Amino acid sequence: MMLLWACTSPCSAVLFYDTADGGHNTTAPPGAFENSGWQYEGTYGGFLGTIIAPQYFITAQHFGLQGSTFVHNGIFNGGSDVTYNVDATVNGGLGYWDIAGTDLRILKVQEIFPYYAPLYTGGSETGLTMVTHGMGGPRGDPILVSSTLHGWEHGAPDGTPRWGSNTVSGIYASVLGDLVTATFSASGTAEEATLSGGDSGGGLFVNDGGIWKLAGVNYSVDGRFDTNNTVGDGTDFDAALFDRGGLYQGSDAFGWTLIPNLVLDDPSSLYASRISSNAAAISSIAVVPEPQSALLVMLAGVLALRRRRVFTPPV
Numbered sequence: 001m002m003l004l005w006a007c008t009s010p011c012s013a014v015l016f017y018d019t020a021d022g023g024h025n026t027t028a029p030p031g032a033f034e035n036s037g038w039q040y041e042g043t044y045g046g047f048l049g050t051i052i053a054p055q056y057f058i059t060a061q062h063f064g065l066q067g068s069t070f071v072h073n074g075i076f077n078g079g080s081d082v083t084y085n086v087d088a089t090v091n092g093g094l095g096y097w098d099i100a101g102t103d104l105r106i107l108k109v110q111e112i113f114p115y116y117a118p119l120y121t122g123g124s125e126t127g128l129t130m131v132t133h134g135m136g137g138p139r140g141d142p143i144l145v146s147s148t149l150h151g152w153e154h155g156a157p158d159g160t161p162r163w164g165s166n167t168v169s170g171i172y173a174s175v176l177g178d179l180v181t182a183t184f185s186a187s188g189t190a191e192e193a194t195l196s197g198g199d200s201g202g203g204l205f206v207n208d209g210g211i212w213k214l215a216g217v218n219y220s221v222d223g224r225f226d227t228n229n230t231v232g233d234g235t236d237f238d239a240a241l242f243d244r245g246g247l248y249q250g251s252d253a254f255g256w257t258l259i260p261n262l263v264l265d266d267p268s269s270l271y272a273s274r275i276s277s278n279a280a281a282i283s284s285i286a287v288v289p290e291p292q293s294a295l296l297v298m299l300a301g302v303l304a305l306r307r308r309r310v311f312t313p314p315v
Helices: 278-283 291-311
Strands: 004-006 042-043 046-054 058-060 069-074 082-086 104-107 130-136 142-145 146-152 160-167 170-174 177-181 203-208 209-223 239-241 246-250 253-260 268-275
Touching: 042 058, 046 130, 058 209, 082 130, 130 209, 146 160, 160 177, 160 246, 177 278, 203 268, 268 278
Parallel strands: none
Antiparallel strands: 004 209, 042 046, 042 069, 046 058, 058 104, 069 082, 130 160, 130 203, 142 146, 146 239, 170 177, 177 268, 203 209, 209 268, 246 253
């Protein structure tokens, strides 16, 4: 049985193969990764969400409700923080929609977002370059097997958004629907990264013919790990591994499996709830107006803002 660890505990965020620098990739991606989804991210409590329609954002279910606002932070929009109020009256007063059989959750705001992410609705994610987003801190202590580096523990949190890249390695069928997967490889992309605690809810984007589209929402990573299979000794840990070989994977509750230490690396993987498998359900909730309607909606939002400015008393 494959054991996955949901990225919710208060540890690190997007972890890089090439650097432990806490300031790495904390601003909008440049060059080949420009416009790769950073601009659509925002904070929902202590986690990220992705704007997918004029009044809707998508995130993960498993960390629960995170308050009454969604912030399109200045670090993402290139300006200043803009706070949006979550509409708690939707869906019969529930306040959100969960996509059945998945970890996906959609929320609506009362105001109007200036732009939103296109969804990937194809079936060919495997092999595409991807960029993912998360919050937390840089990587932690090195993991050694017979004095050889195999990866790094998840480090301490710092609440800083980061982005990293990878290549989609496949689709994994889980009890929570299809998951987009990618391995943490020593010979991967220029900004090779994986996930850890605090990254849940962040958007995973793929480059589809030159256009970056939302293909997943961060859910989990492989784990946990240990240097032995002794139950209750407290030595298990969470880690980003470019080679799991020689370590045990599992848990005290469900048992431990030794990963053979072979010549070739056996990297750990990240997992994100797949958008394309649920695109119809998502689009039925997060409605995107036709171009003409969208323009009218935006104009209405501008007029509303102007009216509020006119009648706001001086302070």
